[in-house]
Amino acid sequence: GSETCIYSNWSPWSACSSSTCEKGKRMRQRMLKAQLDLSVPCPDTQDFQPCMGPGCSDEDG
Numbered sequence: 001g002s003e004t005c006i007y008s009n010w011s012p013w014s015a016c017s018s019s020t021c022e023k024g025k026r027m028r029q030r031m032l033k034a035q036l037d038l039s040v041p042c043p044d045t046q047d048f049q050p051c052m053g054p055g056c057s058d059e060d061g
Helices: none
Strands: 005-007 023-029 031-036 046-052
Touching: none
Parallel strands: none
Antiparallel strands: 005 031, 023 046
8 A cells, every 4th residue: 555654663662651450551653654645644653552550470380
């Protein structure tokens, strides 16, 4: 397909925003490198995902 928005690769996921065993969110970002059709909006360059804080790791298993 003809891509209007040319992006860089996604960055690695950030650490979870929660520092305890609670639900938080993490984020990754990408850069908009080229926008070939200025009449078409390029969607967000940030991506969010729910995550659980590091206090939840059950390494004692």
